[in-house]
Amino acid sequence: xxxxxxxxxxxxxxxxxxxxxxxxxxxxxxxxxxxxxxxxxxxxxxxxxxxxxxxxxxxxxxxxxxxxxxxxxxxxxxxxxxxxxxxxxxxxxxxxxxxxxxxxxxxxxxxxxxxxxxxxxxxxxxxxxxxxxxxxxxxxxxxxxxxxxxxxxxxxxxxxxxxxxxxxxxxxxxxxxxxxxxxxxxxxxxxxxxxxxxxxxxxxxxxxxxxxxxxxxxxxxxxxxxxxxxxxxxxxxxxxxxxxxxxxxxxxxxxxxxxxxxxxxxxxxxxxxxxxxxxxxxxxxxxxxxxxxxxxxxxxxxxxxxxxxxxxxxxxxxxxxxxxxxxxxxxxxxxxxxxxxxxxxxxxxxxxxxxxxxxxxxxxxxxxxxxxxxxxxxxxxxxxxxxxxxxxxxxxxxxxxxxxxxxxxxxxxxxxxxxxxxxxxxxxxxxxxxxxxxxxxxxxxxxxxxxxx
Amino acid sequence: xxxxxxxxxxxxxxxxxxxxxxxxxxxxxxxxxxxxxxxxxxxxxxxxxxxxxxxxxxxxxxxxxxxxxxxxxxxxxxxxxxxxxxxxxxxxxxxxxxxxxxxxxxxxxxxxxxxxxxxxxxxxxxxxxxxxxxxxxxxxxxxxxxxxxxxxxxxxxxxxxxxxxxxxxxxxxxxxxxxxxxxxxxxxxxxxxxxxxxxxxxxxxxxxxxxxxxxxxxxxxxxxxxxxxxxxxxxxxxxxxxxxxxxxxxxxxxxxxxxxxxxxxxxxxxxxxxxxxxxxxxxxxxxxxxxxxxxxxxxxxxxxxxxxxxxxxxxxxxxxxxxxxxxxxxxxxxxxxxxxxxxxxxxxxxxxxxxxxxxxxxxxxxxxxxxxxxxxxxxxxxxxxxxxxxxxxxxxxxxxxxxxxx
Ligand SMILES: [Zn+2]
Ligand SMILES: [Zn+2]
Numbered sequence: 012x013x014x015x016x017x018x019x020x021x022x023x024x025x026x027x028x029x030x031x032x033x034x035x036x037x038x039x040x041x042x043x044x045x046x047x048x049x050x051x052x053x054x055x056x057x058x059x060x061x062x063x064x065x066x067x068x069x070x071x072x073x074x075x076x077x078x079x080x081x082x083x084x085x086x087x088x089x090x091x092x093x094x095x096x097x098x099x100x101x102x103x104x105x106x107x108x109x110x111x112x113x114x115x116x117x118x119x120x121x122x123x124x125x126x127x128x129x130x131x132x133x134x135x136x137x138x139x140x141x142x143x144x145x146x147x148x149x150x151x152x153x154x155x156x157x158x159x160x161x162x163x164x165x166x167x168x169x170x171x172x173x174x175x176x177x178x179x180x181x182x183x184x185x186x187x188x189x190x191x192x193x194x195x196x197x198x199x200x201x202x203x204x205x206x207x208x209x210x211x212x213x214x215x216x217x218x219x220x221x222x223x224x225x226x227x228x229x230x231x232x233x234x235x236x237x238x239x240x241x242x243x244x245x246x247x248x249x250x251x252x253x254x255x256x257x258x259x260x261x262x263x264x265x266x267x268x269x270x271x272x273x274x275x276x277x278x279x280x281x282x283x284x285x286x287x288x289x290x291x292x293x294x295x296x297x298x299x300x301x302x303x304x305x306x307x308x309x310x311x312x313x314x315x316x317x318x319x320x321x322x323x324x325x326x327x328x329x330x331x332x333x334x335x336x337x338x339x340x341x342x343x344x345x346x347x348x349x350x351x352x353x354x355x356x357x358x359x360x361x362x363x364x365x366x367x368x369x370x371x372x373x374x375x376x377x378x379x380x381x382x383x384x385x386x387x388x389x390x391x392x393x394x395x396x397x398x399x400x401x402x403x404x405x406x407x408x409x410x411x412x413x414x415x416x417x418x419x420x421x422x423x424x425x426x427x428x429x430x431x432x433x434x435x436x437x438x439x440x441x442x443x444x445x446x447x448x449x450x451x452x453x454x455x456x457x458x459x460x461x462x463x464x
Numbered sequence: 465x466x467x468x469x470x471x472x473x474x475x476x477x478x479x480x481x482x483x484x485x486x487x488x489x490x491x492x493x494x495x496x497x498x499x500x501x502x503x504x505x506x507x508x509x510x511x512x513x514x515x516x517x518x519x520x521x522x523x524x525x526x527x528x529x530x531x532x533x534x535x536x537x538x539x540x541x542x543x544x545x546x547x548x549x550x551x552x553x554x555x556x557x558x559x560x561x562x563x564x565x566x567x568x569x570x571x572x573x574x575x576x577x578x579x580x581x582x583x584x585x586x587x588x589x590x591x592x593x594x595x596x597x598x599x600x601x602x603x604x605x606x607x608x609x610x611x612x613x614x615x616x617x618x619x620x621x622x623x624x625x626x627x628x629x630x631x632x633x634x635x636x637x638x639x640x641x642x643x644x645x646x647x648x649x650x651x652x653x654x655x656x657x658x659x660x661x662x663x664x665x666x667x668x669x670x671x672x673x674x675x676x677x678x679x680x681x682x683x684x685x686x687x688x689x690x691x692x693x694x695x696x697x698x699x700x701x702x703x704x705x706x707x708x709x710x711x712x713x714x715x716x717x718x719x720x721x722x723x724x725x726x727x728x729x730x731x732x733x734x735x736x737x738x739x740x741x742x743x744x745x746x747x748x749x750x751x752x753x754x755x756x757x758x759x760x761x762x763x764x765x766x767x768x769x770x771x772x773x774x775x776x777x778x779x780x781x782x783x784x785x786x787x788x789x790x791x792x793x794x795x796x797x798x799x800x801x802x803x804x805x806x807x808x809x810x811x812x813x814x815x816x817x818x819x820x821x822x823x824x825x826x827x828x829x830x831x832x833x834x835x836x837x838x839x840x841x842x843x844x845x846x847x848x849x850x851x852x853x854x855x856x857x858x859x860x861x862x863x864x865x866x867x868x869x870x
Contacts, residue, residue, distance in 0.1 A: 061801075061802055062797055062798055062801055062802050063794070063797070063798075064798060064802050064804040064805070065804075066802065066803070066804070067513075067803050067804060067807075068804060069518075069788075069804045069807040069808050069811070070788045070790070070808075071518065071521075071778050071779075071788060071811075072515070072518070072807075075517075076517075089797070092765075099765045099766035099793050099796075099797070102766050103766075103768060103793070104768065109783070109789065110791070110793070110794060111794065112783075112788045112789055112790050112794065145801060347538060347542050347545075348542055348545035348546055350546065350551075360515070360517065364515075364516070364517065364554045365553075365554050366554075368538070368542070368546050368552065369509075369552055369553055369554065372508075372509065372537065372538045372542075372552065373508075373509075373510050375537055375538070376508040376509075376510070376533070376537045378508055378509075378510035378512075378513070379510075379512060379513030379803045379806070379807070380510040380511075380513050380514065380515060381510075382513075382803065383513055383515060383803075383807070384515065432803060
């Protein structure tokens, strides 16, 4: 069984509650038990993947040098040849976890699409979701997703939301969004709770029923990016099916506020965290438990090292002066001979073994190792940050920690100055008609070796 | 000639009773290495996205850095400030550097060689620059490599200009003398000479005589990665090893195809380096015991077997046996799209070549090198002797190994 238990809700400052009864914090710690044996302490994070890999992190580095507990995998990364050719993943005799050589220490969340993702020019239809694969825009039949979920055995699966391409959809479109999302969720739940018998695995009949139930993936239902009023029908449908749901997922910060009381006990995943640690803290405050931290990879690709921590340290507020940066651009020439680690006291592989001068050299020389080392460190910073957040709630200093963080650090992440690794298809922000993504790797003088991937 | 200082010790462990293959242990300033060996090339102090920890986990104890590249980035001043290349890349094992000359001649179309050195235009700003033997030594002293190479006068072995080849050979000898003179730390860095002479065996012999007199701690055979006929390549290696002292390591520069390695070991060579196995990984090419496979090919999209079933590298080893259990299909899925795909395949390719030489060494120690060679070729060509490359069959015959006999 997949279960979630709230362990502790953050204590609100007494003075604040007496004057403003509504201003209670929703920050909480919890424990998510997944049916395949994972125990996840929340708040916590998932690492986004691209084509099944945490960017720049080979599976051996994942296991040895990161503390990542869960990954966010998108089916759209695996099915470019469909429907003309059956995607290899569908003929693979084992699970998605095994296909991507995911270490056994991490749980796998499957989504139809990446998060954040590229808006497709073509609208969804009743039976199809528009997706972007490495070879272009395609339709993903909902029934294919549903049967893939059974076959690929993720630990968590996200329901699919029908999200309009426009920011403020009209009444008819909203109705369609609600109806389709209900229908698609029902199809997913129907298949998952039928033990996957619809997928054609007919020889499962003899399996002990208890056993089958035990290993079901946790279904997280999407909350639509709409005001509460406009998705009332959908939300009440979720309430009716609360027994079958193991969590909720949303992409906009506001969506967390539309969650009805009856669903409050479910873990909540913000799948689109691009704003950095301040955004995370705001969402923890509003009761979010899990975060897909897209900003980490963005920083790594830009050659930026994170260095922030969540602590109970006393912070003096001097009116915004002397705020610390959340991160540093490692392209800066001032690091050329700097033999100190990316972050003093950090126990990650990168900081224990390498210095700023080497990382700066690898960036400058366009050596892929630069991004490997930065990614290892950046993931470790985020891991420690979430550890701090959990401790603060358990030990009763959440609010102090949060306001201290607010005072201590600037809000904005630095903007990268150097060239990143080769752009990948999903990073292509516009639709068609543009020039090449990447400059040619070869130059006339040294045409051999300086071509990063 | 004066006895040269050496910062290495060389122990000959075993010799093949049939061919000229040798097993030895060479102890360098950063620890012992076992020969024969393949040395991966970390051009700019980084091996194609692998961390030094990963490279070490593959069993590598000696890798290359390129002097020309490190001279440009991070530059000599930075190298001095950081304290050398070991410190720069946190690599506590051995490093070998080339002289920088070959890189210039091959990468910079406008390089021109005079008695003074190699003239070229700076890739930074186009200003004229000069790499002399003294400057090469100074750079390699700043890098702090365990093995440094003399600046030699490199020209393609395929050059038709006989006179130029003769000149280059003699100049290389003169430049070695200047290198020895300019080398600041002979007690902690080993300078290897490089035998030149094109494909002319008489010229090679003459060069060996001159170079051996200079008594460097190790000896390289140079100028052979330029696309010459394989039979001629083998003749040069054989001619040189015949005359070389037993008690010094022999390094054939720029050679890295598995078949070349196996044959060259039989001809008496000990050390090899090549960018090919690591560079080619980025394009999805897997070096395996059954030949090179291009995993980008559609036929591998749904091939769920390991890259090489006989390989025990972390990628190919199954999950059950503590490996990653990576399949050809997954590398196909990642190649050219995610850097980690290149990292995984680079690990495999480097491991494959390191392991090939480790196994060769074991075979030599067991005095079973001829059967090792036969099995190696048999696997690649499915024991169809008609498919075996003629140059390999012929070259091996000259040292007593007959591939065609059962
Ligand atoms: Zn670190
Ligand atoms: Zn392998």
